[in-house]
Every structure is written in structure tokens, then in C-alpha cells.
Amino acid sequence: MALPTIPIIPSSGGCSAGSCGSSATQMSGMSDDIRRRVQDHPCYSEEAHHHFARMHAAVAPACNIQCHYCNRKYDCANESRPGVVSELLTPDQAIKKTLAVAAAIPQMSVLGIAGPGDPLANPERTFATFRALAEKAPDIKLCVSTNGLALPEHVEELAKHNIDHVTITINCLDPEVGAKIYPWIFWKNKRIFGKEAAAILIEQQQKGLEMLVAKGVLVKVNSVMIPGVNDEHLKEVSKVVKAKGAFLHNVMPLIAEAEHGTFYGVMGQRSPSPEELKNLQDACEGDMNMMRHCRQCRADAVGLLGEDRGAEFTMDKVEAMNFDEDFLAEAMARRVALRDKVAAEREAKHAKAHAPQLPGQAVITLHRPQKSALAGRPVLMAVAAKGGLINEHFGHAREFLVYEVTATGAKLIGHRKTELYCSGDDSCGEAESVLSRTLRALAGCEVVLCSKIGYEPWGKLEAAGIQPNGEHPMEEIEPACIAVWHEMLKAGKLAPKTESKVA
Amino acid sequence: MALEIVESCVNCWACEPLCPSKAIVEAKPHFLIVADKCTECLGDFADPQCATICPIEGAIVNELNEALNPAGSLTGIPPARWAQVQREISAR
Ligand code: SF4
Ligand code: SF4
Secondary structure, eight states: OOOOOOOOOOOSSSSSHHHHHHHHHHTTTHHHHHHHHHHOOOTOOTTTTTTTTEEOOOOOOOOOOOOTTTTTOOTTTTTTOTOOSSSOOOHHHHHHHHHHEEEEEEEEEEEEEESOOGGGGHHHHHOOOOOOOHHOTSSSEEEEESSSSHHHHHHHHHHTTTTTTTEEEESSSSSHTTTOOOOOOEETTTTEEHHHHHHHHHHHHHHHHHHHHHHOOEEEEEEEEOTTTTTHHHHHHHHHHHHTOEEEEEEEEEOOOGGGGGGGHHHTTTOOOOOHHHHOOOHHHSSSSOOOOOOOOTTTTTEEETTTGGGGOOOOHTOOOOOHHHHHHHHHHHHHHHHHHHHHHHHHHHHHHHOOOOOSSOOSSSHHHHHHOOOOOOOOEEEOOBBTOOBBBBBGSSSSEEEEEETEEEEEEEESSSSOOOOSSSSSSSSOHHHHHHHHTTTSSSSEESSSHHHHHHHHHTTOEEEEOOOTSSSSSHHHHHHHHHHHHHTTTSSSSSTTTTO | OOOOTTOOOOOOOOSSOOOTOEEEEESSSSSSEOOOOTTTTTOOSSSHHHHHHSSTTTSSSSSTBBBBBTTTTTOOOHHHHHHHHHHHHOOO
């Protein structure tokens, strides 16, 4: 199968149309080769995550380090924090489950192993899974996410299994900072604590990163933003990992609640606010391709990002299935056909966005002089959407995509969950209503776009200074956001917020 | 002499492959050490391997029933603080 190519989007001047703005931001700075390799990857490509699915297989229970944001004891069914899973699988079960999901969901394009421990602290289980899947479903991309401690010794094996995506969680370069994040590591048959432990971990992570890049393996770096511990330091981390060849840097917020039983949760370490997270991501963006749409999904999540279909594929249902060669071949053919179709649609869309304007057609945002005439301020808009369309009822949305909309386009800058990682029923003390939590999650946004919205939430949103908008149901997100922005501009709502009188 | 795995074990598998005496077995509700196989790693390693990697405080004990990793030694959470937070959560 010939791999389709992502049309090259000029990163300066030229295109500012909404339909390609956000991809341009994210993909600029990547080589064509990397673009091609990530374009179907829902975790790496902002555009692909609307169309493709990934799953994580929980085959790796053991870990070789302790992080202060992790608690190895708890496995709560209401949880959807990363690294938390309910069902530990043997490699054989993981292989069957992956094949079953990939047969039922043709969008399935990525299988990742990320935990619940560290995949490379469980090398037999991890590699047994990869080996069998490379043979039985060769079109599925394989990826692995690691803390990096055991990475250098496994680079050779990773490259051999043709695993072309590796994520390393790197939270620091300075052992002083590291000692506040990692209490201990298991290293050469000893438990090592404090700064000494952090220094070894950091050295192994950096060595692993360099070795993978030298082998041509794609490396993404994840960092957890911990206010007061590594927030400033992550700017330096971003520079260094980019210089060493990581292609994406994903800064995620710390999740810390006392009931999680983690060191940070229990000791009262706070999480960053959405604004603090955005500011850090902005500060890092200058030197790095930043990833803004990461959902910090559960390690056994199945389905399109943001939607978890895991319950459809429990082990007893999967064990009852029969995977003969015809079944596997048919399933793969369906996946390949779907990918070809999506690639063709995406190509057509990009071609349209870049087509020369017909005479007489209005040119709204394409030329710089007009841009400066449209000097409205940027507006944050929350969108209830799945698959790239505004198709969710406000009350049903479990998360909102947040776009920063300006005269030059709409850029995805993050997402806000409406359920804070836990359904908030009697098992967790909070009796706060879903609506008031949603309002809090949307702080800073001025508009909410959704397919429909009820009377009560409409009033509450307006009272909170957020304008509900149900006028673009089933439309594509970016053009709709831009249209709303222009309406606000016309209505005189986009004067600079502060000192507008003086200016 | 032998170590023992007790009920706070979370079945994370970390210890099992490290045991030089193949004394650790997967079992329900939690992993177990076969007492007459365990050597406490004497002659193989300076530290008993299972207790050196185990992430759970109190999950592995010696013959005197003393935890090899007592409360607070791995997470860094002072036991008094932990007790206070537990009380706060159940009072909500
Ligand atoms: S102390 Fe050593 S020999 Fe005994 S169970 Fe643990 S690892 Fe095995
Ligand atoms: S390392 Fe500890 S928690 Fe994990 S299986 Fe062994 S005894 Fe249980």
C-alpha cells in the first residue's frame, strides 16, 4: 500500500485558512519523513486523532522506579488517570484482544504498551506481545511508553521489532529537581534513593533518547508539569530533547488528589491551572512541536481518543472469538481500505483549502494587510465535538476541545474534561453538580459551541460570561469557530480586553 | 529462614523474575514465597531481591513479622500525614 502524503503547508505567509491552520502549527518543523510516519497516529497527529483509534494493552505490571504522582496500590474503576488499569493481560490475551478490537473497529491503527508498570521492566511480556502482533496484524503501528531507566539496554531489540514510536517520560535534567519527583529506583539489584537515583535515571533517559534517534526510531517526550517543582525547568528540558532529536514534546498537567494516595496528592502538592499549563506550553512551543490534544487516557483505553469502548472487549468476550487466517486478512483489508479513504478525503480537503480563489469570491483571511485590519483579540472557544464535527449535546460532552481563535485561524490548544477523572458518585465524597464542575472546567473560554444545549445550562453559562452557541451543528470545527469569531468582531466584542479606552 | 509476602501485595510481578531461588509463585489472592526455597538471597545478592524492588510498604516481612519496607520508607509519605488524610477523606 502506498503511503499517502500530507500536503506540505507553508509555515509562513500564504495559508491561514482555518481548515489547515492547526495542523500547520503542529506539523511545521517536522521533516517530510516524520510527517509521513505520524500522520495516521491518533496520539501524534492532531488531524489523525479525529479519524483513527488506538488501544493500550495492559501487559506490563512491574515497575523499576517510583514516581511521586503514582500510587501502585490503587486500581479504582472510576479512575481514568494514565497508568491505571483494571485488567492485567497476559501477552497471549493482549494479542487476542488487540486482534478482536482491530477487527471490530477498522479505525484501529495503533497498539501501545504503557503500563500499568514500565514496559521495559517487563521485557519478556512486552516483546512477546509486539512480536506476535507484528506478524498477525502488520499494518498496526506498535508503540511503547517508558520511564527510560531500562531503555538503553533495549534499544537494539526495539529497533529489531520495528517499533517506530517510543515515548519517554522526562520530567527533569537536574538531579536536584529529580529527587523531588522520584523517591527511588531499582538499579543493578539495589534500591537507590534520592539525588543519586535521579542522576542515574536522567542519564539513562538521555542516553536512550540519543540511541533511539541514532537508530531512526521516532521519539516523543512526555513531561508532567508539577508547579513549583519542575515547571520552569521544563523549558530547558524542551530545548534539550528537541536538540537531541525528539519530534514532539507533550507537557501534561500533574493530576494530584488526596484520595489517589500518591505522595503529591497526600502532601497537598497542587496541580497546574489550565492557564498555567497553556503558558508553559506556549513558552515551550518556540523550540518544539507541542502536542495539545493529549487526553492522558487510561492505559487500557480502547477507541478513538476521548471515548473509551473498553467494556465491549472484556477478556471473556474476546476468548470466545476465533481468529483464523481469513478472519485476520479480512479485518486487515477493512482497515487498509478505511485508511485509504480517509487519506483521499484529507487530501481533497487540503487541496480545496489551498486552491486559488476564484475571481469575485470573498477573500477573508488570506492576505496580511487584511489581517491587520481585523485586529480583534484572540478568543478561547470550547467545542463539544467528536471526529472533527460539532456534533455533541452540551450535556453529553465528557470533554471539550479548546481552540484559540484569532484573525488568522483556529488553533487547538487543549481539552478540558467535564468529569474530573472520577464520576463523582458516593465513592468519592464530592457532591458538586456536574454542571458547576463543567463551568469551572471551561474557565477562560468565552464561547461554547455544541450541537444542542438545554435551557438551564444556557442561562448558567451566560451568567458565567460564556456565550453558548448551537448554530453550527454538524459543521467542521475550525470554520465554525472562525465564523463565530467574525460575528463577535462585527458586534464589536473583540476590542482588546484591558486598557481599551486608552488605546 | 525465609521472607514472606503478605496481603498488602498488589500482584505486580516485579519480584518474581528476580528471585535467584525461584521461590516466588503467582497465587490468589496474592503472590507467595515458598518458604523452604527462599534463601533470603544469601550468597547471590547483598539485598533480598524481592524486598528491594517491591513498591508496596509492608508487603514483604521477615520471620519476626517485621516489614522489610516499613510505612513511609518507599513513598516518603510520613505515616502520621497519611493517617490524617485518611481521616479527612472519610469525614467528607
Ligand atoms: S529473599 Fe531472595 S530468595 Fe527469598 S523470595 Fe526474595 S528474592 Fe527469592
Ligand atoms: S513486588 Fe511486592 S507487590 Fe509486587 S508481586 Fe512482589 S510482593 Fe507483591
